[in-house]
Amino acid sequence: AAFIKEEQEELCTSQEGEQLELKQETDAFMLTPVDEDSEHGDSGSTTDAEPEPTKRLHSSESHNKNYFRCDTCGKDFKYKSYLKKHMRGHTGEKPYSCKTCGKDFRDCSAFKIHMRFHTGERPYSCKVCESGFVSSGELTRHMRVHTGEKPYSCGTCGKDFKDASTFKIHMRFHTGERPYPCEVCGKGCISNSELTKHMRGHTGEKPYSFSIHMTDLLIFLLATVFL
Known part of the structure; x- marks a missing residue:
């Protein structure tokens, strides 16, 4: 310590x-x-x-x-x-x-x-909408929502991006880089979020099933009331 x-x-x-x-x-x-x-x-x-x-x-x-x-x-x-x-x-x-x-x-x-x-704590504030942010980098990225600036351009397809993170993931579609491999089947994914979605195919997890079931139930109840 x-x-x-x-x-x-x-x-x-x-x-x-x-x-x-x-x-x-x-x-x-x-x-x-x-x-x-x-x-x-x-x-x-x-x-x-x-x-x-x-x-x-x-x-x-x-x-x-x-x-x-x-x-x-x-x-x-x-x-x-x-x-x-x-x-x-x-x-x-x-x-x-x-x-x-x-x-x-x-x-x-x-x-x-x-x-x-x-x-x-949000020490970095947007002068346009007064939203607060945890870092200067996050504020800089947010400001592009107001300015429309997209400083990251793909040299392969010409698509522009507001932040480096999205640009970096996009480039993997062109390069074929898949830095997030599935430990079950070995399939490579371009991002951690894509890997998470892929893993649900192995685990059977359905994170949105509850909301879907509740929607179905609501429709059923409304239909019952008005019949």
Whole structure:
């Protein structure tokens, strides 16, 4: 517990941590598929997109003592806190745990955003409709509803998208990438939500059967009354 607290203080209060948090607040919603790995619905995988600078340096620069190198994949990072967060992608470590729902997170920024779903805090407000949002990235995506902006364009079919998450899923139709395999039959799915729907074919789950049955019952009762 002491280790986790120390880590939280290091990432959340240091200048490096603040820069990381500001960048990742946008990355968490702009670069990660919402229906797949959002920090509210998954165990902290929303910050898989690395904050800049993340590109590998040229060989002449890679030995700069001011940069921190990942011994696993060779990536160089400007801040030690960036490297620590990156390493958790290799180790699977998620030291930040939500006491409310039990979800775990790799870094402080995603954890803080997640907690806002529980507390109701919405520090980012839309100036047009006054809706509140948990992160600046979520607000940016929302603003496109008002502006009609669709900055993500498919180079294959020309279709435009408002957010990176939908665009990323769309591209899988063209590339054939299916990163969500079914553990029962091995079929690959383009998103976590598609996999969930597919799994119902194996489990026989019918999540909407109750509402359908209630509709049928209502129709029957109305028909009985007016006959």
